[in-house]
Amino acid sequence: MRLALLLTGDELMAGDIVDSNSSMIAQAIQTYGWRVNCKSTIGDDLSLLISEIERLSAQHDVLIINGGLGPTVDDLTAEALAKACHVKLVEHSEALAHLQRWCARLQIPLNAANYKQAVLPEHCEIIHNPIGSAVGFSAQLNQCLIMCTPGVPRELQPMLEQTIIPALAKQFSGEAIDTLRLVAFGLGESTLQEMIDKQLPDWPDAISLGFRASNPTVEIKLTIRNQQFLPLRTIWQEKIITLLGEHYLGTEGCSLAAATINACQAAGKTVVTAESCSGGMIASQLTQIAGSSAVFLGGMVTYANTMKQSILAVPANAIEKYGAVSEAVVKAMAEGALAKSGADMVIAVTGIAGPDGGSDEKPVGSVWLCWGEKDALQTAYLLIPGNRQQFQQWLTAMSLDLLRRTAQGTRQTPTYLQRRRHPSL
C-alpha cells in the first residue's frame, strides 16, 4: 500500500508551529508495517490544494489530508476535495447532527461559521470526531482513498485509533506488527548495541532491534514483523531486561520520575527532597506523576543560605567554613530533610547552575549530591557540562535515578557517577 500525507495550513508554512501530527500518523500506521511514502505541506491556497490532491491521489493508494477542517474562511479542505473530485459541496445530515450535539453540549448557538463544517463534498463518508466540532470525511478519487482529518492533535489521535487505522487494516488486509519499547537510563546507544552484540550473540533475525536516545532516557525497540515469531518475544524481552539490569526503567513511555515512584511504592518507602541548584525540578517531576502523593512527602527548595539554616537546620558554620556547595552542607541538608519529614529516603543537591557564581575551585556545573536512607547516606561530587537548563535537567535525571536505585536496593555505582566525577577529586 502506498500512502501519502498532505498537511495544510499557513501556520505550518510560517514556522509558527512545529508539526507533530505527521509523526503521530507515521507511528500509528507503522503498527501495520505501512509507511508514509511521501509528505507534502502547503499553505491555505485553494488551487495549490486541488493540484496537490490530484497529484498525490494519482500516485498513491491512500492519501491522508490533515488540517483545514475548521470554521474559518482559510479552512479549505472540503472545498478543495470537492473540486478535485468534481462534486458539489452539500449539507451533510450526519455532520450537521454532530455539530448540533456539540453545540448543545457546550451550550452555544450553531452559528454560520460552525455550520460551514457540515457542508462537505457530496457522497463523502463521515469519520467520527469524538472530541471536536469538525468531523473528518473520506472519498475515493482515481484509485485512491482520501481521508480528511482535523489539525488539532488531540482530535486526530482518537480518529486515527478508532476509525482510520481499522479502516485501512480492513481494506488493505494489513497484518499488525508487534512493537515493544523498553526504556533505560545510564547507558548510551552505542554501549547498548555493543552489550547486545557481545552478550546476546544469538539474537534472532526475526526480532529487529532499534535504539533511540530520548534525553535523558534511551529507548530500545523490538519489532516482530511476522506473527509466527511472536512467541519468541517473551523470551528475548526477558533476556534484554536482564541484560539492562539496574538500568531498566520500564516499558514504553516510562519516565524516570514514574520509575522512581513505582520503585518507592514497591519498596513501601517514602521520600523527601532537599534542593538548592535544581530549584524544585526534582519535586516537580515526581509530583507530575499521578499517585505520587502515596510516597512523596514533600521537598524543600532552599535556594538562599538562610533558608538552608532555617528550614533544614544546616549549621551556619558549615556553610561559612566549607561553602554552600560542599559535602558537609549537602549531608546536613539531607539529614535535615529526613529529620523534618520523617521520610525513609532523601536526595539532596547543592551546586552552581550558572551562568554566574562559578570559581576556579568550584566552576559552573559543580554539584554535590547526597542520597540514601537515614543511616546509609552516600555523597558524590559531579561536574555537569552544558548550560543552566541542561545542568538542571541532567542533575534532576540523575537525582531521580539515585532515588530509584536506593528504593530498589541496587548496590552498583551507576556509570554516570564514575564518568562525571570532577578531575581534581
Place this chain on the structure above:
Amino acid sequence: MRLALLLTGDELMAGDIVDSNSSMIAQAIQTYGWRVNCKSTIGDDLSLLISEIERLSAQHDVLIINGGLGPTVDDLTAEALAKACHVKLVEHSEALAHLQRWCARLQIPLNAANYKQAVLPEHCEIIHNPIGSAVGFSAQLNQCLIMCTPGVPRELQPMLEQTIIPALAKQFSGEAIDTLRLVAFGLGESTLQEMIDKQLPDWPDAISLGFRASNPTVEIKLTIRNQQFLPLRTIWQEKIITLLGEHYLGTEGCSLAAATINACQAAGKTVVTAESCSGGMIASQLTQIAGSSAVFLGGMVTYANTMKQSILAVPANAIEKYGAVSEAVVKAMAEGALAKSGADMVIAVTGIAGPDGGSDEKPVGSVWLCWGEKDALQTAYLLIPGNRQQFQQWLTAMSLDLLRRTAQGTRQTPTYLQRRRHPSL
C-alpha cells in the same frame, strides 16, 4: 520569489523525530518577507529524490534541500542532485580541505565514509559549514537556485544566517521586514483583537497585527514591511503596551517566570513559595531563570499534611476542621512560609490535581491560593478544568502572575480570578 523546501530522511517519515528545521528556515526567510510556498518530505529513496528535485525546481525560483548530506550510504542528496542536473559527482577540493581541517581538529583519520562528503556534483558551489563535517552546496537547475543543507539543526542555523539568507537577499533584492513580538498573559486572542479594534481604531495599515496563543501566554506580533514606516513603530508599540496594561509581560520570548523575576528585582522584593498540589513547579519555573537567586529565597513543597505542619507550622486542627484544601490552611501555609524565610512576598497553593482525591464538595481541579505581602495577603478559590498536567501548568502560570502583580503593586483583580471562580461561591 517562489521558494520550495525538500526535506529528506527515513527518520522523518517514520515519525521518529519531529522536524523543526523547516520551522527554522521559514522563520529565517520571513525576515525578508519571503515564505515557503511548498514543502515536500520524502525518505531515503534516490529515484524519488531525483523526481522531486526535478518537479520542485521546475515550479520555483529557489529550492532548499535539507538532510542527506551525511557520510552513510543512505545519504543521497549529492548523488540525486548530480543526476537531476545531469552532471558527474567529482571530488571537490574546497570540501576536501574542509574535511581535512575538521578531522585534524577532532584528531581522527579521514576515513572512506567521511571522504564521501567531499564528492559533490560537478560545478556546484560550496556553502561553508562552520560546525560539522558536511559542507552545503548549491547549483542551478532550470531557472531554480538549489541549495543543499545539513539536517543537524545546529549546523543548519549558522549556514542559514551566514550564507544562505545573505545570498538570497542579494539575488532577490529582499528588503528586511521589521517584526516585534510582545508577550501578554490573562487575555485571549479574540479579546485582544476586540480591545485594539475599539480602543485603537486609527491603527495604521502600515503595521500589520498578528496574534498567537502560546499557552499560557499570548503573543502580539507587529510587522512593518516597508522601511519608510519604521518611525511609526515606537509610537504604536507604546500605545499597545499601554493598552495591554497589567497584562503586559515583555518583548519576544519573555516567559511568565522571567517577567516575575524582573518585577521582583525592579521592586527590590524577595519571594518564597509554599506549594502543595503544584508540587514544586512554581519554584522550578522561577529558578530556571538565570539570576533568580537574587530574589527567590526558596520554597516548600508540603505534599503530605504532616509536612504542612512540621515545615510551615500549619495548625493541625485547621487541617482537621477545614481540610487541607481550605482558605484557613492556604493562609496558614503563606504565613508560615513568610515567617520561616523572612521573604517580602509569598504565593501558597493547596488543591486537588487529580485524577483521584476529588469529592462532590471539592472536585478535582479545586484549589485555594494565597498571595501577597506580609500584612496584605489575599486569597482566592478556583476550579481549573483539565487533566493533572493542565491543572499544574495553569495553576503555576497564575501563581507566577499573581507574584508579578504583587511586585508591581497592581490593584486590579485579574480576569482569570473572575472567570474561574467556583460556581458555588
